[in-house]
Amino acid sequence: MCGISLVLCSCNDDRHKTIEERLARRGPDMQICVEQRLADAVTGYFTGCVLHLQGSPTPQPVLDKDGNVLLWNGEIFGGIEVDARENDTDVLHSRLGGCETDNELLDVMRQIQGPWAFIYWQEKQNNLWFGRDIFGRRSLLLNHSQGSSEICLSSIKLDQYGEDWQEIPAAGIYKISITPETLISNISLFAGVNDSGVNSVRTVLYPYVSPSVSFGHAASHNVDSSIEMKDVSKASNFLNESSEVFIHTSLREFNDTVPDADQSEALKLLANENLPIDSTQSILDLSTAEDHKLAEEFINIFGNAIKTRIERQPVLCSNCIKKQMVVNPASGDNSSDNMTVRLNMSHEEKCRHSRVAILFSGGIDSIMITALADRYVDKNEPIDLLNVAFERQSKQQKQKHGERTPESDQFIVPDRITGLSGLQELQKINPNRSWNFVKVNVTKAELQERRERQIRDLVHPLCSVLDDSIGCAIWFAAKGHGILHSDNPGEPIEYVSPARVILVGMGADEQLAGYSRHRGKFNTGGWSGLVQEIKMEVQRISARNLGRDDRIITDHGRESRFPFLDENVVSFLNKLPVWKKANLHLPRGLGEKFLLRLSALKVGLSDSAILAKRAIQFGSRIAKLENNKEKASDTCSRLANNLK
Ligand SMILES: *[C@@H]1O[C@H](CO)[C@@H](O)[C@H](O)[C@H]1NC(C)=O
Ligand SMILES: *[C@@H]1O[C@H](CO)[C@@H](O)[C@H](O)[C@H]1NC(C)=O
Ligand SMILES: *[C@@H]1O[C@H](CO)[C@@H](O)[C@H](O)[C@H]1NC(C)=O
Ligand SMILES: *[C@@H]1O[C@H](CO)[C@@H](O)[C@H](O)[C@H]1NC(C)=O
Ligand SMILES: *[C@@H]1O[C@H](CO)[C@@H](O)[C@H](O)[C@H]1NC(C)=O
Ligand SMILES: *[C@@H]1O[C@H](CO)[C@@H](O)[C@H](O)[C@H]1NC(C)=O
Numbered sequence: 325m326c327g328i329s330l331v332l333c334s335c336n337d338d339r340h341k342t343i344e345e346r347l348a349r350r351g352p353d354m355q356i357c358v359e360q361r362l363a364d365a366v367t368g369y370f371t372g373c374v375l376h377l378q379g380s381p382t383p384q385p386v387l388d389k390d391g392n393v394l395l396w397n398g399e400i401f402g403g404i405e406v407d408a409r410e411n412d413t414d415v416l417h418s419r420l421g422g423c424e425t426d427n428e429l430l431d432v433m434r435q436i437q438g439p440w441a442f443i444y445w446q447e448k449q450n451n452l453w454f455g456r457d458i459f460g461r462r463s464l465l466l467n468h469s470q471g472s473s474e475i476c477l478s479s480i481k482l483d484q485y486g487e488d489w490q491e492i493p494a495a496g497i498y499k500i501s502i503t504p505e506t507l508i509s510n511i512s513l514f515a516g517v518n519d520s521g522v523n524s525v526r527t528v529l530y531p532y533v534s535p536s537v538s539f540g541h542a543a544s545h546n547v548d549s550s551i552e553m554k555d556v557s558k559a560s561n562f563l564n565e566s567s568e569v570f571i572h573t574s575l576r577e578f579n580d581t582v583p584d585a586d587q588s589e590a591l592k593l594l595a596n597e598n599l600p601i602d603s604t605q606s607i608l609d610l611s612t613a614e615d616h617k618l619a620e621e622f623i624n625i626f627g628n629a630i631k632t633r634i635e636r637q638p639v640l641c642s643n644c645i646k647k648q649m650v651v652n653p654a655s656g657d658n659s660s661d662n663m664t665v666r667l668n669m670s671h672e673e674k675c676r677h678s679r680v681a682i683l684f685s686g687g688i689d690s691i692m693i694t695a696l697a698d699r700y701v702d703k704n705e706p707i708d709l710l711n712v713a714f715e716r717q718s719k720q721q722k723q724k725h726g727e728r729t730p731e732s733d734q735f736i737v738p739d740r741i742t743g744l745s746g747l748q749e750l751q752k753i754n755p756n757r758s759w760n761f762v763k764v765n766v767t768k769a770e771l772q773e774r775r776e777r778q779i780r781d782l783v784h785p786l787c788s789v790l791d792d793s794i795g796c797a798i799w800f801a802a803k804g805h806g807i808l809h810s811d812n813p814g815e816p817i818e819y820v821s822p823a824r825v826i827l828v829g830m831g832a833d834e835q836l837a838g839y840s841r842h843r844g845k846f847n848t849g850g851w852s853g854l855v856q857e858i859k860m861e862v863q864r865i866s867a868r869n870l871g872r873d874d875r876i877i878t879d880h881g882r883e884s885r886f887p888f889l890d891e892n893v894v895s896f897l898n899k900l901p902v903w904k905k906a907n908l909h910l911p912r913g914l915g916e917k918f919l920l921r922l923s924a925l926k927v928g929l930s931d932s933a934i935l936a937k938r939a940i941q942f943g944s945r946i947a948k949l950e951n952n953k954e955k956a957s958d959t960c961s962r963l964a965n966n967l968k
């Protein structure tokens with residue numbers, strides 16, 4: 325939703341009021357920097373760049389008469405009542421302003437359902453609070469090196485505050501009490517311990533999970549075959565004062581029941597029925613009445629998550645809203661804390677442009693999101709399906725001297741093919757919908773140029789080969805700029821999606837056993853091996869690079885929304901016994917995400933219900949375009965900073 329940053333320093337320097345372009349791109353609607361004295365000799369520069377999405381447009385930071393300051397990059401989708409016309413930023417600010425004790429503040433944060441990262445200055449208590457939601461759906465980085473007299477927290481890397489940033493682990497909520505020593509003492513904020521091993525800054529972490537659960541939370545590579553933990557954080561060092569655990573129990577409860585002998589035998593027998601794996605009928609033949617009931621429930625809960633994520637936004641598309649927005653004083657003045665913004669609309673007139681886009685590979689996750697989105701998006705409004713393909717450099721192309729693959733064929737990659745057949749299924753479900761299938765074709769030259777110029781800095785501080793390929797693929801897709809697919813050949817129509825909201829499928833594979841490593845665990849450790857793997861992955865989903873995806877997608881002035889990580893969806897899936905989510909006795913394309921496949925059939929989808937998982941870096945062929953001898957977990961040399 326926004327780009328936020330806070331610089332703490334012991335100086336007064338207007339240099340800190342300069343808003344870097346990278347931050348401004350996240351919040352194109354309004355940008356302000358407010359300076360406030362926080363403690364003797366400590367000044368805070370609070371910058372908020374807002375992408376307007378809920379209620380009335382609200383400039384940030386928000387200040388109250390008591391001197392509290394809030395920077396909010398988030399959405400309240402539930403938990404705290406926000407009327408459709410209210411702005412969630414103000415609602416949250418007034419709730420936080422009423423808090424006296426730490427527990428009261430934690431109580432407010434605990435209730436919020438939705439993605440967020442926040443920075444909050446609590447004037448009376450002299451406390452600085454910050455953190456990311458339990459799944460890490462929004463980014464927050466830190467730059468504070470030993471000996472430096474500046475501390476900077478920011479949604480993304482800011483060039484003027486250093487080259488080397490750290491992701492704040494989404495492990496809980498942090499509190500620092502600000503004193504002049506905060507800046508001048510020789511501390512490393514993250515270690516929380518100075519060179520002599522003494523904690524010199526009172527940093528406290530209120531963790532989401534019991535400290536006895538290891539803080540594998542920091543960051544990990546999103547590698548299909550094995551999870552490698554980078555121990556970026558020593559988050560547990562924060563646990564010096566309080567170890568209160570404060571998340572909703574529904575998210576902590578995980579049903580680790582395994583099937584008893586009879587059930588297990590029955591699940592195994594299903595695999596012996598030799599049903600064709602390329603027929604959707606097989607899914608029906610394998611389903612019990614109870615499976616159908618659960619699929620209905622899932623469709624209902626998941627559908628509600630999608631509905632909320634579609635409805636919580638302005639009635640106008642990105643282009644039309646810009647025309648209606650009146651900013652006072654005119655933008656360019658970044659230091660005004662009394663900026664006002666209003667929408668110049670007599671009544672809520674809708675426009676007829678897309679407000680919702682979906683990262684669309686045609687795979688089961690994205691098509692299921694789309695089929696349900698169709699139920700909630702106004703029938704006259706188009707839906708944008710963003711499908712990314714990287715130029716194919718086939719061997720033949722080089723061998724057949726001079727005889728090149730026709731240009732249009734160079735972008736026929738696996739995700740383009742499944743995407744287009746997915747489109748046909750959607751057209752069957754709703755022939756009246758205007759479906760904008762946006763073919764985003766990316767050449768090698770363009771990839772290299774954009775990576776160098778922008779993407780590398782957005783992916784930072786992550787740096788693996790996998791971060792590079794996923795980061796680049798998502799960046800180009802989310803840009804939403806391509807050729808509209810049309811069944812009638814003719815002049816290609818160029819199109820840029822005006823949607824502010826992008827729905828993405830992250831979180832499905834972890835919860836529903838979609839990765840091939842789940843099969844590995846199942847083959848070696850049986851049902852209990854599988855349960856433990858899923859449980860572990862769900863518990864540390866916050867380490868699964870969603871911060872990176874937020875930095876990448878919001879760069880286009882669009883917001884990523886993750887329906888599979890809706891609190892109610894996660895809670896529902898957590899409570900189900902594992903064999904209702906997946907039966908890995910069944911072959912690939914059928915057994916994993918079984919619940920989702922059955923649900924897909926029930927909403928009218930067909931062949932896409934039996935597609936096996938294909939990761940975006942392979943489906944879009946970006947991995948092929950680069951050196952394919954690399955391992956996904958290797959440090960990516962292309963992301964490394966050139967010495968300037
Ligand atoms: C205000 O921010 C914009 C970027 O959003 C920047 O181009 C401009 O220079 C800033 N103005 C001042 C006075 O810092
Ligand atoms: C945000 O909503 C509150 C009411 O919840 C209202 O008082 C305030 O004026 C709104 N802010 C803006 C900028 O519209
Ligand atoms: C570490 O912090 C302690 C307590 O604030 C202080 O006495 C000590 O000098 C610090 N050590 C260094 C190397 O800064
Ligand atoms: C992009 O690739 C598709 C093939 O999927 C082709 O039909 C289209 O013409 C290409 N567009 C451009 C601008 O290259
Ligand atoms: C499509 O629109 C036509 C005419 O308005 C209507 O008769 C038909 O029921 C609609 N089809 C669907 C699937 O909504
Ligand atoms: C876990 O699943 C089993 C089997 O369906 C069920 O009996 C039990 O109530 C579930 N436990 C929880 C906590 O939901």
Ligand SMILES: CC(=O)N[C@H]1CO[C@H](CO)[C@@H](O)[C@@H]1O
Pocket residue numbers: 467468469472474475476485486487488489
């Ligand atoms: C503001 C700040 O602390 N910047 C630091 C960021 O990190 C680099 C080194 O990684 C330091 O040189 C900066 O001082």
